[in-house]
Amino acid sequence: MTPDLAGWRADAPITKSLAEVNSTVAIPAAGRWWRRLLAFVGPGYLVSVGYMDPGNWATDLAGGSKFGYTLLSVILISNLMAILLQSLAARLGIVTDRDLAQACRASYPRVVNFLLWLACEAAIIACDLAEVIGTAIALKLLFGIPLIGGALIAALDAFLLLLLMNRGFRFLEAFVIALLVVIAVCFAVQVLRGFVPKSEIFTNSDMLYIAIGIIGATVMPHNLYLHSSIVQTRAYERNDTGRREAIKWATTDSTIALMLALFINAAILVVAAATFHKSGHSDVAGIEQAFELLSPLLGLGIASTLFAVALLASGLNSTVTATLAGQIVMEGFLDLRLPSWARRLLTRGIAIIPVIIVTAIYGERGTADLLVFSQVVLSMQLPFAVIPLVRFVSDRRKMGKFAIPMSVAAVAWIVAGIIVILNLKLLADTFFG
8 A cells, every 4th residue: 555645745746757767677576586686676776876976086085195094984984874865765766656856846835845956956966067077087088188178078978868768777777787897897906994983074174074075975965866766667566565575675776786886985085095195195186186196106007097997987877867866856846847868968068167167267176176066065965855855754644654663763863963964064164264
């Protein structure tokens, strides 16, 4: 049974999220457990893409080169936060047949929904900004294309999603997973080390700025909207038994995928700490600086090339998921449907403008600072996605017997509180010194 409709506004429309691919991936009715798990594998990896995009690279490199291994604990903690929050997003989508944007629209007044939509769009543009910069830098490192030219080329990848979606959702997932393997292999050739938090993270404002950037780059707000939608591509039985099993396999899928993201982010920070911080290059904050120094300092000729290939794969992958997230929030909050190519070009066009302006005025160093700043902006938007999500999955009227236990709700509210407090601390440091 679906949870009681009394939990939602009576005038709330009930439309399928991503209707063109909703319930299109078959789930085997019988057979071994691993066949059922494999049927659910995919959404978690699409979500994990946002946890290792170029914005993560920037914050991890800046943190590792400047503060050594100190911020490794922040990567671990933010990844654990992400595992919890993504499992809640999957649960919401599976149980209610609504994505997070649709759930907000069915619960809040129109003005509140419009403000939440604006916050989410700001997060998607900040994320897209990181992808444009990352892809442009990778194209420059590999092929010598100027940054502005690379940023303009990055706009054309709008058509990549169209091509993949036309081949079916499983094909899209396979493409994303293949690029994730490329990123993992490129970093597996390089390093790993230590995870204990230090109080200095909170008291040192420079360190806190990078730490909050890491949290924003890891726990991405639009990923919560994305996950709550794409889990519904599975054709599980829409009854209590089917939903319970779907929650189990979807949570397993996303947890495994996010552990891969933890490895990638930890590897980037450790490479930066071991290679740059220990050799006295603590000012390496830019991806291009890292590229130039990696091979000489590691004594591994191919290290810089692997780094650039992984960066390009990361930028391409992030393109796919940001477009899907943009479609989900626009349809969910506003019931406004645009062709995916138009949606992509609109978002990317907005993201390209600041990249071109900053590159023209401040050069490459400006884009490096802009990349880290975009991740702090993402963190600032997080409460506007996390708080509604935790409210919904804790509400028995909306979730019925699938509402999360009080203990899980308590942990989720603590996570939301930590995010809000860190953001307020950063704002206070920024404006009041």
